[in-house]
Amino acid sequence: MPFTPLLGQPQAIELLTRAVDQNRVAPAYLFVGAPGVGRRLAARGFAELLLAPPNPVHQISKTSLRQRIQQGNHPDLLWVEPTYLHQGKRVSATEATELGIKRKSSPEVRLEQIREVGRFLSRPPLESMRSIVIIENAESMADAAANGLLKTLEEPGRATLILLAPSVESLLPTIVSRCQKIAFQRLDASTLAQVLTQAGHADILQQPDVLALAQGSPGEAIVHWQQLQTIPEELLAAIRQPPTSLRVSLDLARQIAQVLDSETQLWLIDYLQNRYWHQGRSGVLQSLEEARRYLRQYVQPRLVWEVTLAKITDGGGA
Numbered sequence: 001m002p003f004t005p006l007l008g009q010p011q012a013i014e015l016l017t018r019a020v021d022q023n024r025v026a027p028a029y030l031f032v033g034a035p036g037v038g039r040r041l042a043a044r045g046f047a048e049l050l051l052a053p054p055n056p057v058h059q060i061s062k063t064s065l066r067q068r069i070q071q072g073n074h075p076d077l078l079w080v081e082p083t084y085l086h087q088g089k090r091v092s093a094t095e096a097t098e099l100g101i102k103r104k105s106s107p108e109v110r111l112e113q114i115r116e117v118g119r120f121l122s123r124p125p126l127e128s129m130r131s132i133v134i135i136e137n138a139e140s141m142a143d144a145a146a147n148g149l150l151k152t153l154e155e156p157g158r159a160t161l162i163l164l165a166p167s168v169e170s171l172l173p174t175i176v177s178r179c180q181k182i183a184f185q186r187l188d189a190s191t192l193a194q195v196l197t198q199a200g201h202a203d204i205l206q207q208p209d210v211l212a213l214a215q216g217s218p219g220e221a222i223v224h225w226q227q228l229q230t231i232p233e234e235l236l237a238a239i240r241q242p243p244t245s246l247r248v249s250l251d252l253a254r255q256i257a258q259v260l261d262s263e264t265q266l267w268l269i270d271y272l273q274n275r276y277w278h279q280g281r282s283g284v285l286q287s288l289e290e291a292r293r294y295l296r297q298y299v300q301p302r303l304v305w306e307v308t309l310a311k312i313t314d315g316g317g318a
Contacts, residue, residue, distance in 0.1 A: 002045035002066070006038045007198075008191040012182050016042065020049045025130075026180040028153050028161040030138075032168055033184025036219020039164045042184070043134045044069055047077055050160060051128045076125040078117060081136040082107035108140040114148040121152065121159050131159040138163040139170035146172050153178040186216030196221060212274050227267045235259060239268070240275060242284065243313045253305035265295055265305075287311045 003013045012031075019025050029046075031039040047069055068074045083090035084107050091099065093107050117133050125131045141149065153161065153175065161179075168176050187195065192211075195218040196204050204210055204225045214221035228236070235255050243249040256265060269292045276284050291308040295301060 002048040003042070006041045006045060007195050008187040009038050009042065009184055012038075012042055012184055013045075015182055016046050016049070020046075025050065025160055027156045027159070028163070028179040030163045030165060030168070030171070030176060030179035030181045031184060032165055032181055034166060034186055034215070034217050034220070036214070036217035036221070036223065037184045037186055038219075039184050040136070042182075043162050043164065046162065047132045047134065050130060050132055051076055074127070076128045076131045078120045078131070078133045079136070080109060080113050080117065080133065082109050082140045083113070085110075106140065107137075108142060109135060109138065109145055111142070111145045111148055114141070114145045114152070117149070117161075118152055121157055125158060129158070131157075133159060133161045135161065135163050137165070138175075139165045139167075146175060150174055150178075187218065188216065192216055192218055192221070201225065209271065209275055212278065213270060224267075224271075227264060228271070230260075230264055231268070232259060239272065242276070242281065243309050246310060246313055249309035249313045250306055253302055253309055256305050257302035262295065262301070265301060266292060269295075284312045 003017070006013060031042060033039055044066075048066055051069070051074060052065060065074075069077060072079055081092055083092055084096050084101065084105075085091075086096065086099070086101055090110065090113070091101065096107075117135075120133065121131055135149075138149075150172070163171070163175070163179060165171055168181065192214070193202075193205055196202060199218065199222070201218075201222055204221050207225065207228070210221055210224045210228060213224045235252075238248075238252055239256070243252055256268070260268065269288050273285050273288050276282070276288075287308050291304050294304045
């Protein structure tokens with residue numbers, strides 16, 4: 001079954017399956033929910049249902065169809081994801097990581113990508129009854145791209161568009177009004193444990209800090225776990241509690257700035273805020289939030305951490 005890998009989202013599965021069974025597929029859908037709760041899996045499963053050839057004589061095996069969708073080589077499927085601009089070329093977040101590109105801003109779905117969507121939909125589907133366009137992180141579209149997509153949504157032709165976004169509020173109301181919304185929920189503890197175990201990440205269940213950060217999202221749990229592995233254990237052990245002296249603060253600040261890249265430093269702030277909150281040290285959260293703001297403004301990282309950890313050491317809310 002196309003939705004077999006998707007756990008904890010029975011309502012979404014029911015709505016999508018019923019739409020296909022009753023031949024009432026909408027021109028556009030908006031899959032709304034936190035990152036990592038299964039929106040991409042649902043989009044793939046829905047695409048598999050929609051792209052299955054109606055004529056059983058020419059029907060491609062379900063396994064073959066699923067593989068083509070996963071590999072992105074089906075002629076009637078266009079999968080759009082946010083990109084960076086690097087030396088005049090668009091690169092995905094995965095490609096940027098592989099190339100070692102320094103990322104100072106978030107990737108976005110660009111106007112040229114939306115124009116490519118229009119060109120893709122201007123021709124009839126080749127193998128299926130309809131064409132499918134899936135746009136990840138639709139909230140990353142700038143105004144020009146969003147307005148371009150709006151024109152496509154008004155006349156999609158023989159196509160179904162699927163937008164993935166964290167919330168309705170993250171998109172233009174005019175775009176939301178043209179989509180059927182499908183909500184995806186965060187998972188309860190039992191289902192989260194089942195998903196992580198099936199994915200080969202049962203060890204994450206022994207990390208309460210990671211589970212607290214994930215807030216019911218298996219995808220986020222895996223991302224946080226991977227981030228945790230990039231921090232040397234000695235440094236992590238030292239920073240899990242507020243520094244005990246100014247000298248310790250300065251030494252920790254030096255280590256953090258030297259060892260961790262900017263993205264990991266921002267993640268560390270989330271980790272520390274969560275940990276200190278559960279320790280009852282809510283007064284230090286504001287200092288950490290200020291550190292996040294300064295790091296994003298590209299203030300010298302060592303200076304940011306020296307000031308922040310000094311505040312915590314001096315009892316700044318501890």
